[in-house]
Amino acid sequence: MTMKSKIKTFFGANRQYAVAGASNNPSKFGYKILNWYIKHNLSAIPINPKEKEILNQPVVSNVQTILKAIENHKDLDTYKTSKVDGLSISFLTPPAITVATLKEIGEIEGYKSIIKGLWFQPGSYDQEVLDLAEKLGEFDKVIEEDECILVRGEEGLISANL
Known part of the structure; x- marks a missing residue:
């Protein structure tokens, strides 16, 4: 699968997004990328074990909470996770945290039917992360090679007709 087609399938009309490593610090990419989703009217759940709210969005402390809500067709806080077709995650965490999240x-x-895309932002992955994504059978859903959603996201939205 080409990077372009992976970027296209990352997005969907009925998709829930999550930002692992979301941050309240405007200089960090965890803030900028969550803000990108919000500006594009895409529902994105910030994942951060230390924060309660980022950019007025309720924060979830771990990815399992989101997966279980989607799997059980339950809403999570203000997020309509009961009605989504799956989850696409942007990772802004250091590689060791990305491994723990995977x-x-x-x-x-x-998880295989829920996860629709894993976008490893520059700095969030190393070979161990890529090997684990492969082991989980999710490598065909991985976007890496230093691709940034702030650069390629618009193209993905257009190719997914959003």
Whole structure:
């Protein structure tokens, strides 16, 4: 699968997005990327174990909470996770945290049908991250190679007809 087609499938009309490593610090990409989703009217759940709210969005402390809500067709706080077709995640965490998050994903029984895309932002991944994504059977949904959603996101939205 080409990077362009992976970027296209990352987006969907009925998709829930999450930002792992979302931040309240405007100089950090965890803030800028969450803000990008908000500006494009895309529902994005910030994941951060230390914050309660980022950019007026309720924060979830871990990815499993989101996966379970989608799997059980339940809404999560103000997020309409009961009605989505799956989850696409932007990672802005250091590689060790990205690995830990991928392991959490792998512990959810139905993760393969829920996860629609894993966007590893520059600096969020290393070979261990890519190997683990491969082991989880999710490598065909991975966007990496130093691709940034702030650069390629518009193209993805257009190619997904959003």
